[in-house]
Amino acid sequence: MESHRAETAPRQPFLDLPPLNGVAGTVRLPGSKSISNRVLLLAGLCAGTTAVHDLLDSDDTRVMLDALAALGCDIERLGPSSVRVQGLDGRLRVQEARLFLGNAGTAMRPLAAALAVLATLQGGRFELAGVARMHERPIGDLVDALRPLGCNIACPGNEGYPPLRLSGSAGGALALDAPVRVRGDVSSQFLTALLMALPLAAAERAVVIEVEGELISRPYVEITLNLLARFGIDVRREGWQRFTIPAGSAYRSPGAIHVEGDASSASYFIAAGAIAATAAPLRIEGVGADSIQGDIHFIEAARAMGAEVLTGPNWLEVQRGAWPLRAIDLDANHIPDAAMTLAVMGLYADGRTRLHNIASWRVKETDRISAMATELRKFGAMVDEGEDWLSIEPPSHWHAAAIHTYDDHRMAMCASLAAFNGLAGATPPVPVRVLDPGCVAKTFPTYFDALLGVATASQQQVPVITVDGPTASGKGTLSSELAAALGYHHLDSGALYRATALAVLEAGADAGNEAAVAALAARLPIRFELQRVLLEGIDVSDRLREERVGLLASQISALPAVRAALVELQLGFRRAPGLVADGRDMGTVIFPGAALKVFLTASAAQRAERRHKQLISKGISANLDSLRADLEARDARDMQRSAAPLRPAQDARLLDNSALSIEASVEQVLAWWEDVQPFATR
Ligand SMILES: Nc1ncnc2c1ncn2[C@@H]1O[C@H](COP(=O)(O)OP(=O)(O)O)[C@@H](O)[C@H]1O
Numbered sequence: 317m318e319s320h321r322a323e324t325a326p327r328q329p330f331l332d333l334p335p336l337n338g339v340a341g342t343v344r345l346p347g348s349k350s351i352s353n354r355v356l357l358l359a360g361l362c363a364g365t366t367a368v369h370d371l372l373d374s375d376d377t378r379v380m381l382d383a384l385a386a387l388g389c390d391i392e393r394l395g396p397s398s399v400r401v402q403g404l405d406g407r408l409r410v411q412e413a414r415l416f417l418g419n420a421g422t423a424m425r426p427l428a429a430a431l432a433v434l435a436t437l438q439g440g441r442f443e444l445a446g447v448a449r450m451h452e453r454p455i456g457d458l459v460d461a462l463r464p465l466g467c468n469i470a471c472p473g474n475e476g477y478p479p480l481r482l483s484g485s486a487g488g489a490l491a492l493d494a495p496v497r498v499r500g501d502v503s504s505q506f507l508t509a510l511l512m513a514l515p516l517a518a519a520e521r522a523v524v525i526e527v528e529g530e531l532i533s534r535p536y537v538e539i540t541l542n543l544l545a546r547f548g549i550d551v552r553r554e555g556w557q558r559f560t561i562p563a564g565s566a567y568r569s570p571g572a573i574h575v576e577g578d579a580s581s582a583s584y585f586i587a588a589g590a591i592a593a594t595a596a597p598l599r600i601e602g603v604g605a606d607s608i609q610g611d612i613h614f615i616e617a618a619r620a621m622g623a624e625v626l627t628g629p630n631w632l633e634v635q636r637g638a639w640p641l642r643a644i645d646l647d648a649n650h651i652p653d654a655a656m657t658l659a660v661m662g663l664y665a666d667g668r669t670r671l672h673n674i675a676s677w678r679v680k681e682t683d684r685i686s687a688m689a690t691e692l693r694k695f696g697a698m699v700d701e702g703e704d705w706l707s708i709e710p711p712s713h714w715h716a717a718a719i720h721t722y723d724d725h726r727m728a729m730c731a732s733l734a735a736f737n738g739l740a741g742a743t744p745p746v747p748v749r750v751l752d753p754g755c756v757a758k759t760f761p762t763y764f765d766a767l768l769g770v771a772t773a774s775q776q777q778v779p780v781i782t783v784d785g786p787t788a789s790g791k792g793t794l795s796s797e798l799a800a801a802l803g804y805h806h807l808d809s810g811a812l813y814r815a816t817a818l819a820v821l822e823a824g825a826d827a828g829n830e831a832a833v834a835a836l837a838a839r840l841p842i843r844f845e846l847q848r849v850l851l852e853g854i855d856v857s858d859r860l861r862e863e864r865v866g867l868l869a870s871q872i873s874a875l876p877a878v879r880a881a882l883v884e885l886q887l888g889f890r891r892a893p894g895l896v897a898d899g900r901d902m903g904t905v906i907f908p909g910a911a912l913k914v915f916l917t918a919s920a921a922q923r924a925e926r927r928h929k930q931l932i933s934k935g936i937s938a939n940l941d942s943l944r945a946d947l948e949a950r951d952a953r954d955m956q957r958s959a960a961p962l963r964p965a966q967d968a969r970l971l972d973n974s975a976l977s978i979e980a981s982v983e984q985v986l987a988w989w990e991d992v993q994p995f996a997t998r
């Protein structure tokens with residue numbers, strides 16, 4: 317079994333989205349978080365094995381998988397989004413464990429309930445902890461429901477908050493004569509937790525759960541009941557107040573189960589379609605009108621704001637209807653998560669949008685009412701908030717803003733929708749900076765790729781950084797680090813000349829025949845994938861670095877027709893969110909309007925030494941003196957040729973990195989980049 321640990325690589329500090337002006341195409345949603353984690357736990361508790369397909373791969377599902385593995389469930393990965401879980405059949409296999417549950421409420425609450433019940437009946441000691449924010453999210457209502465049953469639960473931090481210590485000795489019993497009582501007006505997850513845990517105690521007697529207070533977020537309870545039925549537990553429901561788990565209940569695996577696409581995740585694309593799908597509908601695959609997820613009702617709210625939505629069994633198609641969107645006044649209690657998306661749609665409405673009955677927002681990943689109000693104001697919106705409501709009036713003048721995301725995936729995904737501001741008349745349209753964009757990993761790790769896969773931007777709005785300079789000055793290294801730090805695309809233009817050279821060699825063409833070489837360049841079947849260069853689908857990355865290829869590249873790159881043949885290909889790399897382009901003429905010829913131009917140099921001695929080290933480390937033998945002579949000859953040819961000679965653009969910033977480390981060079985250029993950004997620092 318491979319590890320499910322979250323990546324430990326440092327997170328990208330921000331992602332700048334350029335102004336977006338349309339959406340088109342098809343997006344496929346990742347699996348629902350709520351369904352994924354419920355199904356995993358039920359599969360872990362039931363008898364038999366369950367193949368779970370279309371499972372969401374995210375931070376929250378990873379902690380659940382890790383927890384189940386720590387509890388002794390065998391988990392086998394069947395594919396990128398499928399696992400097979402061998403259930404415990406209601407018997408603890410491990411009597412002691414410490415479980416780290418990150419910030420996953422959908423893991424903490426039901427695991428706490430299930431382990432409290434099992435420890436009481438069978439004996440055991442379990443500790444459940446999470447990140448700091450998890451320790452601020454209340455769980456007292458669940459603890460208060462379980463303690464009267466005889467469950468021994470301690471809160472060693474603050475009473476009513478995780479971490480939790482659960483313990484019991486073998487042969488214990490649960491006090492189930494009276495109904496189990498739980499509050500339902502703060503979070504429905506406590507009721508869900510009990511509904512999933514108490515079938516473990518219902519083999520011989522019925523268990524009754526009574527809800528105190530008005531039950532909120534009922535659709536999530538419906539998901540729970542629906543999935544319990546799939547695992548053999550038919551709960552009888554009287555209104556939303558009383559739930560009975562029949563005597564003789566026992567979890568049974570359905571064998572295989574498919575997880576629906578996430579309806580809450582769909583909301584961002586439904587909104588994008590309502591705002592920006594003007595020519596043709598945006599198609600969203602993975603959920604449809606018959607979804608069991610409550611957030612599918614977001615469609616009705618989006619329609620009320622003007623969206624045109626067609627639905628099918630497993631798909632939605634969304635197009636702009638009313639424009640500007642219509643401001644609405646909505647009790648959003650039934651769609652607490654997706655309603656955040658309505659707040660951002662409010663930036664595009666014809667008046668003040670009011671969302672009320674949303675008190676649960678205050679105890680989610682962050683205090684979402686306060687966070688949303690603070691951040692939307694940065695765009696220039698007029699936002700008011702109350703204990704359980706929020707109202708938004710669109711900006712009359714849009715500001716370029718850096719949006720804090722509070723380790724809350726939904727804040728990040730919501731913020732991205734502000735990038736369509738040009739469609740709301742922002743003049744000029746402004747970019748949006750999303751801070752800590754990696755927080756989307758909680759439910760939708762590929763969100764920004766998915767968004768940028770369907771969103772369009774005017775090429776002129778897509779920012780470009782150019783890095784030009786002589787051979788072995790470190791352009792490629794600097795550019796790929798910059799691109800990684802900014803989440804931008806990278807164009808290694810030298811690779812296009814090298815690939816052309818390789819094509820000439822392979823075709824046995826005459827390198828002196830300008831028209832023939834240009835014809836090869838014009839139909840270069842080149843693709844860049846994950847740091848590799850593919851020519852006609854074959855990985856040629858290593859062959860492109862051969863000296864004979866570099867030498868020929870240097871010669872043919874002096875031919876004007878060859879340069880002209882590669883222009884369109886290079887311009888095509890300018891795609892949202894942005895581009896870092898390195899070469900000889902990026903700032904002078906190909907991207908003369910680039911927002912930042914760097915001319916990178918280092919002494920010839922330094923460069924020869926770097927190239928020498930680079931070759932030796934690849935196991936290629938090399939001679940320092942001849943490398944240096946070669947490099948100086950190449951510099952001379954690059955600088956003296958008439959077509960796009962190597963020289964700094966007039967507005968380029970010069971960086972001599974002879975005495976700078978790679979990190980220091982990257983830092984310097986990122987600092988220059990900040991200088992030209994429009995984002996307010998607060
Ligand atoms: N600032 C730097 N300090 C030291 N070595 C560097 C620096 N920048 C790049 N290098 C090293 O120099 C070598 C050549 O860099 P590369 O990026 O391939 O150059 P270019 O793309 O300009 O030909 C690489 O091995 C790289 O690790």
Ligand SMILES: Nc1ccn([C@@H]2O[C@H](COP(=O)(O)OP(=O)(O)O)[C@@H](O)[C@H]2O)c(=O)n1
Nearest residue numbers: 787788809810811813869870873899900901
């Ligand atoms: N924009 C560019 C990029 C590279 N080139 C040429 O293409 C050759 C290979 O580029 P490269 O950047 O991979 O080469 P090195 O700097 O690694 O030698 C160089 O010798 C340049 O002459 C160019 O003319 N214009």
